[in-house]
Amino acid sequence: MKLFRFLLYISLLSIIGCGDGPGQRADFDETIGSAAAGDTQLSVRDGLALVEVMEAGRLDLWLSAPTQEITFTTGPFAVPDWDLTLRNAPADSVLSIVTGDATAVEVTTGLPTEKHWRLRLPPDAVTTVHIAPPDAWLAGPVRIAMLSDIQEAMSQVQDMFARINDDPSIRFVLSAGDITDNGSTEEYDRFRRELRGLHVPFYATCGNHDVSIGDMIWHRQLGRHSFHFNFKGAAFTLADSADATIDPKVYRWLDAWLDDAQDRWHLFITHLPPVDPNGVRNGSFSSRREAAKLISALARGAVDLAVFGHIHTHVAYTLGGIECHISGGGGGWPMRWDGLARHFLTMDIDPVAQDHDVKVVEIP
């Protein structure tokens, strides 16, 4: 069965390789975070939230970052009252109205990562709101977790979530992808149900398994494939390398993100290691030249830490002087004889001191 699935994946990857998967996904990314209903237009800055529902009086968003800037542009006939639901949001998020005369009232929900507000938007106005934890803009120490390559071990993911929940200092979980085993809608639905057991948000870029069926599902379930955000003075970049390459359009975004974070502590995450520490295996980018180009750009951009998935073990090594970790310990096809159980990483980041500490947390 395992061999059959492997051959199936190879076949699927071969088919995908004939298309423009990365380019198409980058195009999708540009459409995320914009929508309109009636006389109201919505724009989420940098596409950091997926608009799941926008209809008269109702707006549901799935967040890809802990800090959000949302702008509503209303016309004369706009519906004034809106139910705003944010999923995958930090539990301590607060909504502040930056510009405009809107009002907002928070409504309690049952899930820690689901936030709900009743918004009243004035007509013929531009209203900008910020939604973020109160300390999101203050530089200071932060602890996050990193969990990748869950795949067929999704049925066991709750024990990893429970371990993360046990540590209230973890602010959110990042992932280098391969959340699903074959990228089907059913798997994404299942994973989103599983996320209800996690008390902090989960932000991810896609892996090769997540797009093995096609490129039409991820962005409808989890939003952007490649994105960048700031939190507590640190910069976080997640880039799509599911096809063992990064699309040129994403490289252009990356240039801007690297410039933006040049003077800040910066974490870079992508699914495939640009270079596999075991060069014979080559579980890495298709082109070593492109890998070197990426590493050169990251080094020039003063990235402090890079984390990858894809290889189902943990390896710490350096590329271009940057500390790198491969952490594919989410449970999918675990590598034998590496002395490791399923695992995730915790990262203690001090953006002020420009320092960090990475630890492996095993789940026996």
Place this chain on the structure above:
Amino acid sequence: MHWILLISLCLNSVNVPVEENGSAGNTTPPAKVAAPSSPRRGPGEETKARPTPARRTAAAALALVPGVLVAGGGHWILGDTPGAKKIAVLKGAGLATFVVGFLPILYSNASDKVMHASYPVVIGGFGLFAIATLADLYGAVFSGRPPGTAPAFVPSLELEQHWMHVSDDQFAYDQFWHVGLTGRLGGARLRGDFFHSPTDGNTRMSVEAAWRFLGPRTRTAVDPGPEPNPSRDGSFLELSAGLIRHEFLPERFLVTTPECFLLGRMDLRHMHPSLGGSFAELGAGWGMEFTDFRDVDGRLDRSQLLLFQVAYGMYLGSGERTGEVKLFYDHRHDDWAGGAQGVLGFFGLRGRFYFSRHWGVDWLAEHGTATRVMLGVVFRY
């Protein structure tokens, strides 16, 4: 692979007149092709029957689909049962080798502890499998036709100049020019290459030294003469060591790669008469990349490279006007073409033809994540 089928259909649509003992002006005897419908023929009669174009087309089609999985189908359709059996054995050996190498990788989920031993076996099995598949196709299309022969002589000196185009949306370069020089003395070979892109200054230089243990070597004062020699054997076994220095100016890194490579070629007429005029190559090696990032102080990044090549080719022409063309897979991920997808390397088509004693043309097309084409002239002495 569809283009191969197309070529075979075109070839089969042309009714090439061939004499019973070879084509006019060519002393090469035709390869034996048995007639499938005459099982009671005597040994001397089997060379007289020639497959119809329709049967040959069917054989070529079967060699491809489902020939990739069913061994020797093309030869079997042509009634060449011994050839089909040999191809089946080769394909079976390739498949078995692949499985033997792959099982530890599958079981361990690509553990570091098995990769160095298992991965070359996997790729070697793939190589044998690919050679068997292409041999079946070659025999189905070309058996019974006058085969090309191995080059009349091994030149002491070859000077090449190419125009090269690389289509890679990750890099600004596209146009290159290349100059290469190869010198041989007996079994020794020394080669140097220089590539430069005026587009962005990308430059690659390499040197390679090789020793040929088996196979044709340079000889002095030997005139190959105009007559073809079908018994000439192009098979060889060669060990090489090289050094590549590739500089990416705008991207600000420099890669230096020492490597060694063992390459063997076998003329496949040794395997079966229907494969006369074709050859297979299999090679493996190892390299170590040292990457110097200009914006990083300190030691260089190091990374191993598993080198592997498999090729199936055919000789073109005979006498002085000879050449060859080959379809190949190269496991490199560090070349212009990059890998085709993840762990896969790239595929390509390479050819060279000397239209006189000294002058020839050389061409190359490769496709991985990028596409590279080369066209140039070659002078030999």
